[in-house]
Amino acid sequence: MGKNVRHFIDLDDVPPETLKAILSHAHELKKQKFNPPQIFHGLSLAMVFDKRSTRTRMSFEIAMKQLGGHTVVMNMEEMQLGGSESIESTANVLSRYVDGIMLRMSDQAMMVELSKHTQIPVINGMTNESHPCQIMADMLTIEEKLGPIEGKKVAWFGDSNNVSNTFIQASKIFGFELVLALPEDLHGKVPAGADVTADAKAAAKDADVLVTDTWVSLGQEGKTIEKFQPYQVNADLMTTAKDNAIFMHCLPIHEWEEVSEEVAKSPASVIYDEAENRLHAQKAILAWCLEEAGVSVQDSFDFADE
Ligand code: CP
Numbered sequence: 001m002g003k004n005v006r007h008f009i010d011l012d013d014v015p016p017e018t019l020k021a022i023l024s025h026a027h028e029l030k031k032q033k034f035n036p037p038q039i040f041h042g043l044s045l046a047m048v049f050d051k052r053s054t055r056t057r058m059s060f061e062i063a064m065k066q067l068g069g070h071t072v073v074m075n076m077e078e079m080q081l082g083g084s085e086s087i088e089s090t091a092n093v094l095s096r097y098v099d100g101i102m103l104r105m106s107d108q109a110m111m112v113e114l115s116k117h118t119q120i121p122v123i124n125g126m127t128n129e130s131h132p133c134q135i136m137a138d139m140l141t142i143e144e145k146l147g148p149i150e151g152k153k154v155a156w157f158g159d160s161n162n163v164s165n166t167f168i169q170a171s172k173i174f175g176f177e178l179v180l181a182l183p184e185d186l187h188g189k190v191p192a193g194a195d196v197t198a199d200a201k202a203a204a205k206d207a208d209v210l211v212t213d214t215w216v217s218l219g220q221e222g223k224t225i226e227k228f229q230p231y232q233v234n235a236d237l238m239t240t241a242k243d244n245a246i247f248m249h250c251l252p253i254h255e256w257e258e259v260s261e262e263v264a265k266s267p268a269s270v271i272y273d274e275a276e277n278r279l280h281a282q283k284a285i286l287a288w289c290l291e292e293a294g295v296s297v298q299d300s301f302d303f304a305d306e
Pocket of ligand 1: 052053054055056057126134250251252
């Protein structure tokens with residue numbers, strides 16, 4: 001691996017000041033959405049998926065193309081990887097064709113292993129452990145709706161999963177309060193140090209943001225969901241939060257399990273802004289990752305802190 005390769009696999013691997021600079025850049029790139037700077041001219045991104053996707057696939061592809069770059073998309077089952085070809089060989093070969101790789105891959109350890117053999121950045125488009133690109137988009141969304149994220153109260157409801165794990169990391173990096181309301185028997189699944197309760201109303205009290213995710217993630221089909229019912233984000237829970245509280249969900253929603261239709265379609269719901277912000281946040285993530293490949297960003301976004 002080249003010494004200056006900038007991977008974006010886990011929020012905890014990137015310096016906090018760099019993540020804050022990426023977030024600032026995302027705000028700027030969103031302002032330029034009708035006049036996007038062609039900073040990825042001549043650069044290519046490979047996108048590899050082992051699971052379904054709408055937002056990740058579309059937003060990375062459009063992010064690259066709006067800023068002048070190219071994409072190549074493959075499903076893992078179409079590749080030699082997982083068949084006869086090793087991770088190391090695949091990493092070396094892709095490094096000769098493209099300037100970055102975005103992977104949606106269940107196994108984060110496999111993604112990390114691949115990143116050790118590439119000479120180009122690897123970006124995590126979701127694993128079973130984490131979803132850092134989603135959370136950067138969520139930080140952007142909260143800031144544009146409510147102002148600086150620092151000091152805000154975010155309440156998470158339902159199950160503990162890759163998205164809640166990444167919210168926990170983000171709360172320490174960006175300085176917001178995070179409470180997770182989950183069934184008691186799941187508290188042991190939550191990473192140490194997080195604030196967890198079984199009391200949904202206590203979590204929602206005075207919250208600025210209420211967020212949830214599907215109770216049945218990709219690959220968990222058949223899971224029973226009765227115990228999650230008290231954690232549905234509904235109008236009763238929303239009234240416990242601050243008057244201007246917003247509702248967030250990374251999508252897709254399982255209609256209408258983890259959130260009521262009333263809340264998902266209410267003025268407090270920012271789910272489609274959140275989905276749009278995948279595009280802007282990922283432009284900034286790509287710009288940081290690809291800077292070593294020649295991307296020049298504005299002087300005000302000085303990422304050179306590593
Ligand atoms: N939120 C999210 O990652 O959406 P997709 O699964 O559609 O990419």
